[in-house]
Amino acid sequence: MSDKNNQDHTLSQEDQDALVKKYDVESSVRDLSGFVGKFVFFTLLAFSLYQVYFTVIYQIPAQMHRSIHLGFALMLIFLLFPARKKNLERGKLGWYDYLLAILSVGVGAYWPLNYDQIIARAGEMTQIDFYVGGLAILLVLEATRRAVGLPITIIASLFLAYAYWGRQMPDFLIHRGLDVDTIVQTMFFTTEGIFGTPLAVSSTFIFLFLLFGAFLVKTGVGQYFNDLAVALAGKRTGGPAKVAIFSSALQGTISGSSVANVVTSGSFTIPMMKRLGYRKEFSGAVEAAASTGGQLMPPIMGAAAFLMIEFIGIDYWSIAKAAAIPAILYFTGIWIMTHFEAKRIGLRGLDDEEVPDKKEVLKKLYLLLPIVAIVFFLASGLSIILSALYGIFTTILVGLLREEKFRKIYPIAFAVGGIAYIIYKAIVNGGLADGWFVGGLIAGTIATIVVSYFFDGNFADTIDALVQGARTALGVVAATAAAGMIVGVVTKTGLGLKLANSLVSLANEQILLTLFFTMVAAIILGMGSPTTANYVITSTIAAPAIIALGVMELPAHLFVFYFGIIADITPPVALAAFAASGVSGGEPIRTGVNAAKLAIAAFIIPYMFVLQPELLMIDATFWGLIWILFTAIAGMIAIGAGMIGYWFRKVYWVERILAVGGGLALIYPGGYSDTIGLVVFGGILGAQFLIKRELIGKPMPQRSRA
Incomplete structure (x- = not known):
C-alpha cells in the first residue's frame, strides 16, 4: 500500500x-x-x-x-x-x-x-x-x-422523576411515590443517595488508584510499555498490530479511559500498522479493541471494578484474580485474528532498524516494579488503600532511579528520612506506635523527593502527577454522585426487584435469554455512560435478574461489567473506535464494525464464565482449569479463522461456517459440545494441512511497504 x-x-x-x-x-x-x-x-x-x-x-x-x-x-x-x-x-x-x-x-x-x-x-x-x-x-x-x-x-x-411520580407508573412499576422532601432528604442527608456506595468508593479506592496511574505516566512507564512491546513483538508476523495489543493491554493499567488509551498508544502504533500494510479501518480497530480491553486487564482494572468490592462484599484481589483468565482470552482472541489477517494479506514484521535493542529495553525492566509491587501488596492481603499508597511511593522511587548519577544518593535519603521519623515517633510515644511503617515510608519518600528537588528538579513531576490525578478524577466523582442518586431511587422504591422480576419473566426464566437481554441493556447504557455509571445501573437492575436464576454474584457482576466496557467499540456509538479512526484516517463506523469483530471474544467470554464459573477460578481444579483453557483457546482459534477467512491458507465459506460453529461448541461448557467442537476443529485443521502441502515451496506473498 x-x-x-x-x-x-x-x-x-x-x-x-x-x-x-x-x-x-x-x-x-x-x-x-x-x-x-x-x-x-x-x-x-x-x-x-x-x-x-x-x-x-x-x-x-x-x-x-x-x-x-x-x-x-x-x-x-x-x-x-x-x-x-x-x-x-x-x-x-x-x-x-x-x-x-x-x-x-x-x-x-x-x-x-x-x-x-x-x-x-x-x-x-x-x-x-x-x-x-x-x-x-x-x-x-x-x-x-x-x-x-x-x-x-x-x-x-x-x-x-420515577421516584416522584410512582403512583402514575404502569402496574409492574407502580409504587406509592415519594414527596420532594423525602427525595431531597434521601439524596443528600443519607448514605443511600449522592453520598452512597459509588461516591464512597470514588473518595477512597478509585482516587488513590487514579493518582497511582498519574504517577506511572510521569515515571515514563507508558512509553516503556511501547518500547517493550516493540522489542518483544515487533518482528513477528504483522508485528505492529501485536505491538498495539501488547502495549494497550499494559497501558490499561495506567489509563481508566478507553479513548485516552486509544489516542496515547494509538498515535504510535496505528501509523506503524498502516506503513506495514494494514487497512486504515483495521489498524484503528486493532487499537480500539485492545485499548478498550485494557480496563478488563488485572491487576488494575477499570474504576467499576472497585465499586464491585462494595456491591459484592469481596476483596479486590479476588476480583482481579477472577478476571485474569477472561482478560487473557480476550487479548488472545484479538492476537489470533490480527495474526490471521497479517498472514492473509502477506504482511511481515518490522525491520531490525525499526526495533529497539532488546537488551537495552530489558535493562529498564525495573520500571515495571510499581506494577509488580501493586500485585504483591494486593495479593498479600494489604488493604486497597494502603496498596495504592505503597504503589504510589514505589512509583516515585522508581522514577527517581532513572537518573543513574543519583541512584546512590536517593536510597540514602529514603533510609535517613524513614529511620529519623520512626526514631522520633518512638521517642515521643515511648515505643513504636501504630502506623510506624506507613509513617516511615511516607517520611522516607518525602525526604527523597526533597533531595531530588535540589539535585535535578524532579519535584515538578510529583506536583504534576498530583494535579493530573485530581483532574482525571473529576468525571469519576460526577458519575458516581449521579449513579448514587440512581441507586438511592432503586433502593427506596424497590425498582431493582421489579425490573429483575420483569426481565426474568420476559426471558421466560431462560438463563441464555436473560443474559442476552442484560447484555443489550448494558451495551445501550454503555454507549452514552462511563463504565462506572453503567456498572452501577446494570448491577442494581440487571445483575439481580441473573442472580435470581441461580448464578453466583461474582460472575453476574462481571457479566454486566464486561458489556458496559465493550460498548466503547460497539456501533453505532463506539467512542473508542471513533477516536481510533481520528488517528488512522479511516471511516468511523467501519472501524467500529472491525473492532467489534476483533473483540468477538468479549461477546462470548461473559456467557462462558456465567455458565462455567471455573473460568473465574471459582471451585476450579488444576486439570479442570487446564482443559477449560485448552478448549477455550482452541475455540478462539477456530472462530478467528472463520471471522478472518484465513488460517494456514484461505478458509472458504463452508469452512468458515463450520469453524465458527465448532469454535462456539468448544467454548460452550459441556463434554458433548467439546467433543463436537474438537471433531470439527480437527477436521478443518487437517484439511488446512493437507491442502497446505500442495503449496510447499511457494512463498507467501509479501505486502510491500511504502
Whole structure:
C-alpha cells in the first residue's frame, strides 16, 4: 500500500489532546491561564493532598469526607468544563460558571460545618437543609452533564422523576411515590443517595488508584510499555498490530479511559500498522479493541471494578484474580485474528532498524516494579488503600532511579528520612506506635523527593502527577454522585426487584435469554455512560435478574461489567473506535464494525464464565482449569479463522461456517459440545494441512511497504 495516509507519522501531543477532547467528554476541559488557571492548578493540587491525608493518615466521618470530596470536584468541574462544547475554544468563564463554583463550595462545606446538628436532627430537615439538598441535586446533575455527558444525566433525572411520580407508573412499576422532601432528604442527608456506595468508593479506592496511574505516566512507564512491546513483538508476523495489543493491554493499567488509551498508544502504533500494510479501518480497530480491553486487564482494572468490592462484599484481589483468565482470552482472541489477517494479506514484521535493542529495553525492566509491587501488596492481603499508597511511593522511587548519577544518593535519603521519623515517633510515644511503617515510608519518600528537588528538579513531576490525578478524577466523582442518586431511587422504591422480576419473566426464566437481554441493556447504557455509571445501573437492575436464576454474584457482576466496557467499540456509538479512526484516517463506523469483530471474544467470554464459573477460578481444579483453557483457546482459534477467512491458507465459506460453529461448541461448557467442537476443529485443521502441502515451496506473498 502506498497511499498518502501510510506516510503518517506519530501524532503530536497537541493532536492527541485534540482527539481526546473530541471523543472523550471527561477530557474536554478549558485551557485556563492567568489567575484562574493558577487557582485551578493549586486547587487540583490541594484536592490530591487532601485525599491522601484524610484517606490514609487522618480519617474523618464518612459524610464529611464525601461532602468535601464532592465539593472539590463540583467546583473544579464548573471552572474547567464549559456549559457548551463550542465554548471550549474560547477558554473563558461566564459569570454563571463562577456562581456555580461558589455554590459548589457552599454545598461541599455544608456537612462539615453542620455535622453535629445534622446528626442530632436524626433525619429531620430544616428549611435551609431542604434548599441546600435540592441545590446539591441540581449541581450534581449539571456537573455530570458537563463532565460526563448528557445520557447519564437524563437517566438520573428519569429515575428522580420515577421516584416522584410512582403512583402514575404502569402496574409492574407502580409504587406509592415519594414527596420532594423525602427525595431531597434521601439524596443528600443519607448514605443511600449522592453520598452512597459509588461516591464512597470514588473518595477512597478509585482516587488513590487514579493518582497511582498519574504517577506511572510521569515515571515514563507508558512509553516503556511501547518500547517493550516493540522489542518483544515487533518482528513477528504483522508485528505492529501485536505491538498495539501488547502495549494497550499494559497501558490499561495506567489509563481508566478507553479513548485516552486509544489516542496515547494509538498515535504510535496505528501509523506503524498502516506503513506495514494494514487497512486504515483495521489498524484503528486493532487499537480500539485492545485499548478498550485494557480496563478488563488485572491487576488494575477499570474504576467499576472497585465499586464491585462494595456491591459484592469481596476483596479486590479476588476480583482481579477472577478476571485474569477472561482478560487473557480476550487479548488472545484479538492476537489470533490480527495474526490471521497479517498472514492473509502477506504482511511481515518490522525491520531490525525499526526495533529497539532488546537488551537495552530489558535493562529498564525495573520500571515495571510499581506494577509488580501493586500485585504483591494486593495479593498479600494489604488493604486497597494502603496498596495504592505503597504503589504510589514505589512509583516515585522508581522514577527517581532513572537518573543513574543519583541512584546512590536517593536510597540514602529514603533510609535517613524513614529511620529519623520512626526514631522520633518512638521517642515521643515511648515505643513504636501504630502506623510506624506507613509513617516511615511516607517520611522516607518525602525526604527523597526533597533531595531530588535540589539535585535535578524532579519535584515538578510529583506536583504534576498530583494535579493530573485530581483532574482525571473529576468525571469519576460526577458519575458516581449521579449513579448514587440512581441507586438511592432503586433502593427506596424497590425498582431493582421489579425490573429483575420483569426481565426474568420476559426471558421466560431462560438463563441464555436473560443474559442476552442484560447484555443489550448494558451495551445501550454503555454507549452514552462511563463504565462506572453503567456498572452501577446494570448491577442494581440487571445483575439481580441473573442472580435470581441461580448464578453466583461474582460472575453476574462481571457479566454486566464486561458489556458496559465493550460498548466503547460497539456501533453505532463506539467512542473508542471513533477516536481510533481520528488517528488512522479511516471511516468511523467501519472501524467500529472491525473492532467489534476483533473483540468477538468479549461477546462470548461473559456467557462462558456465567455458565462455567471455573473460568473465574471459582471451585476450579488444576486439570479442570487446564482443559477449560485448552478448549477455550482452541475455540478462539477456530472462530478467528472463520471471522478472518484465513488460517494456514484461505478458509472458504463452508469452512468458515463450520469453524465458527465448532469454535462456539468448544467454548460452550459441556463434554458433548467439546467433543463436537474438537471433531470439527480437527477436521478443518487437517484439511488446512493437507491442502497446505500442495503449496510447499511457494512463498507467501509479501505486502510491500511504502
